Amino acid sequence: MSPEPNASEPGKPGNGTAGSPSGSTGPTRPGDGAPDNGDMAPALSPQPPPGAQRERTQLSWRRTLVSFSAVALLLGRLAAVHLDPTTAALALAAVALVWAAAVRLIMRRVRNVATPVGRSLAGLVGLILLYCAMATLLLMP
Amino acid sequence: MSMWSAVRLWFDPDEVRSVGSTPDYRFSLANERTFLAWLRTALALIGGGLAVAQFLPEHRLRAAVAVSLLALGGLVAIRAVDHWARSERAMRLGEALPPSRFPAILALVVTLGAGALLIATLL
Numbered sequence: 001m002s003p004e005p006n007a008s009e010p011g012k013p014g015n016g017t018a019g020s021p022s023g024s025t026g027p028t029r030p031g032d033g034a035p036d037n038g039d040m041a042p043a044l045s046p047q048p049p050p051g052a053q054r055e056r057t058q059l060s061w062r063r064t065l066v067s068f069s070a071v072a073l074l075l076g077r078l079a080a081v082h083l084d085p086t087t088a089a090l091a092l093a094a095v096a097l098v099w100a101a102a103v104r105l106i107m108r109r110v111r112n113v114a115t116p117v118g119r120s121l122a123g124l125v126g127l128i129l130l131y132c133a134m135a136t137l138l139l140m141p
Numbered sequence: 142m143s144m145w146s147a148v149r150l151w152f153d154p155d156e157v158r159s160v161g162s163t164p165d166y167r168f169s170l171a172n173e174r175t176f177l178a179w180l181r182t183a184l185a186l187i188g189g190g191l192a193v194a195q196f197l198p199e200h201r202l203r204a205a206v207a208v209s210l211l212a213l214g215g216l217v218a219i220r221a222v223d224h225w226a227r228s229e230r231a232m233r234l235g236e237a238l239p240p241s242r243f244p245a246i247l248a249l250v251v252t253l254g255a256g257a258l259l260i261a262t263l264l
Contacts, residue, residue, distance in 0.1 A: 059169045060177045067184040074191035081195065113170070116158065121176060122151045125222045128180070132187060132215040139194055139204050139211075 058110045065106045068128070072099040074133055078138055094134065102127050150226040158228055161233030172228050179221035186214035202261060209254070217247065 079091035102124065109120045114119055151155050163169075188211030197203050220243055227239040 026194055051167065053167050053170045057174055060174045064177045064180055064184070067181045068186070071184050071188045071191065074188055074195070078191055078195055094240045114166075117173060119152060121173070121222050121225060124180065125151075125218045128183060128187070129215050132218075133209050134213050135187070135191055135194070139207055 012030075054113050057113050059105050061110050061113070065103065068102050068106075069099065070116075071131060072102075075095060075135055075138075078135065085090075089136070091134070094132075098127050098130050098134075147153075147223060147226070150230065151222045153188065157229050157233070161235065162232060164232040168232055169229070171253060172225060172232065176221050176225040179217060179224070182218035183214040183221065186210050190214065200262070202258070206258060213247075 075119055076092055076095045079095060080088050083091060105123055105127070109117070187210065190213075191206045193200075193203060193210065194207035197206075200206070224239065224241060224243070231238050
């Protein structure tokens with residue numbers, strides 16, 4: 001759907017100092033399978049560098065998942081501390097369910113970042129609003 | 142654009158994609174990353190509210206501060222998807238990106254809220 005540059009993974013972070021990949025039989029093998037053009041490929045390519053847009057967007061989704069998980073843990077602690085055991089178990093199950101839905105949504109988007117977003121943005125906002133509502137309910141009484 | 146058609150854009154990306162022409166994918170991905178950065182801002186506010194609720198048990202404004210932060214985080218999240226949809230539409234139509242006072246308002250609200258909380262805690 002979206003145009004892909006020829007070099008599949010330009011500017012891959014972390015491999016810039018991989019040295020010469022040929023003939024190194026050390027304990028760590030650089031570049032397992034994927035061709036790695038780590039040396040100044042963007043500067044020499046005729047078209048403008050794509051700027052690792054896909055990687056940046058994928059990492060942005062992963063950072064968001066980290067933030068979401070932190071909020072899930074805080075909400076789970078609130079439920080576990082402030083409720084009686086039976087209700088707490090139910091609330092923890094709900095928190096875990098919403099978190100699992102967020103993980104599924106985010107990892108699917110990370111895999112398909114080159115395709116249109118579909119409903120994943122509104123879906124993630126909906127899951128966050130669910131957490132807001134659950135936390136407000138816990139704080140109400 | 143009326144309010145309900147704007148709300149429909151959040152949930153119906155086919156309608157966003159029905160107007161104009163598809164922009165350079167780099168711009169779409171940048172718009173998506175901006176949305177995600179706002180989402181993390183919202184999650185930070187929500188996490189702050191949850192932290193206030195649990196780690197300031199003695200404070201007399203505990204519930205008020207916590208619920209205010211939760212509501213502010215929810216508002217930021219809703220506004221993030223709205224701004225994403227309007228920016229996407231503007232890029233497809235070749236228009237200027239939608240102007241927004243929201244960052245300035247949010248900064249003022251956070252600053253005034255922090256100041257008010259500081260005064261209420263010290264007095």
